[in-house]
Amino acid sequence: MEVKNIRKLLKEYLLGNATDEQIKTVDNWYQSFENELPVKLSDQEAAATKQEIWEKIAPSITVERKIWTMPRYMKVAAMLAVVAGAGLTYFLLTKKETAPSQIAYTTISTNNGERKTITIKDGSVLTLNAGTTIRIQDDFSKQRNIDIVDGEVYFDVQKDAERPFTITSGSLTTTVLGTAFNINAYKGINKIDIGVVSGKISVARDATTLSVLEKSQGLEYNKETKAFKPVAVDQNMLAWKEGRVILNDISFDEMALLMKKNFGVDIATSDKSIKATKYTTELFTKMTPDDAAEVLAAIHGLKIRKQNNQIFLYK
Structure with missing residues (x-):
């Protein structure tokens, strides 16, 4: 029927x-x-x-x-x-x-000690610091989305009023139309640093705008407390693009992470006072891992001992 x-x-x-x-x-x-x-x-x-x-x-x-x-x-x-x-x-x-599942992404990574500059399909140029992983949305026809999974990226974004450029880094979302800026969002570091070189960007958390940043303005966000504050862009913000590694009053764990990312070396210690020390120094990526560890130790009055694939710090 x-x-x-x-x-x-x-x-x-x-x-x-x-x-x-x-x-x-x-x-x-x-x-x-x-x-x-x-x-x-x-x-x-x-x-x-x-x-x-x-x-x-x-x-x-x-x-x-x-x-x-x-x-x-x-x-x-x-x-x-x-x-x-x-x-x-x-x-x-x-x-x-x-x-x-309809949204597809391409993952791009750099190894420890490696830096890479890429030009994506809209003409924007991205420079990835050592040990960085990002995900780029394949379809840019309506929007341009990038996710920083781990690491630090310098963005030089092509202007396109019809397709805003959005970067997700942890719980923060940065939206731009066309500008140059830097986002430091390493997983093992307790803060996210964002700094604008030119143009204007908007930084939000869970759809709530935290700040609108213009040239030479930055934002520091604490992942643990979710507190944030405006900061002036540090002149050393882009030192990594010049082959310099700036350690500025950071914890032992953060120092060890950056040494691993930039020099591929594992730093360890069994001394509680060394673990409690804050580390400040400037290193160069052209250094060998042993030389970088020697300079770091000497500046802080420490000694190093190589054991297997690790470098131990002691007094």
Whole structure:
């Protein structure tokens, strides 16, 4: 039976205008479903299915109270639920689950001690510091999104008023139209530093704007406390692009991380006082790992001992 004829039959049945033969046909059809295994739906899915059925039936019928009977409606609803319920539920659930997977990204990384400059598809130029990983959205047709997974990146962004350039770094989102700026967001360091060289950017956390930064302005964000403060751009912010590694009053763990990222060397100690020391010095990426460790130790009155693949600091 064609679909249009089935619809006509059900409509006549609901309105009480069906012939005895038509009523018998519908009742026999309904009876045949009693031998079928019921579709197992959750309460939420059953409610959604019932609402879907009603929304499709209601607009096409005008029912007089003296004719309308609940049992027939329930029969038709049950039949339609058996036929369409599982498919409808599967479609809705599948649609929700597959939508996010449509966004594709390309991952680019630098090794420890490696720096890399790349030009992406919109003409923007990105310079990645050592030990950095970023994800670039493949489709730039509507928006330009980049995620700093770990590390530090200098951005020189092409202007495009129609497609804002957005960078996610941890819980912060930086949005620009066209400008040059730096974001330091290494996972092992407790703060994120953002500094603007030219243009203007907006920095937000969870859709709340923290600051709008212009040339020579910066923002320092504490990952642990979520506190932030405006800062003037440090003249050494881009020292890494010149092959210099600036350690400025940082903890032992942060120092060890930057030594690993820039020189590929593991720094360790068993001395609690050395662990509690703050480290400040300037090193050059052209140094060998041993030389860099020697300079670091000498400036802080320490000695080094090589053991396996590690350098231990001691007094």
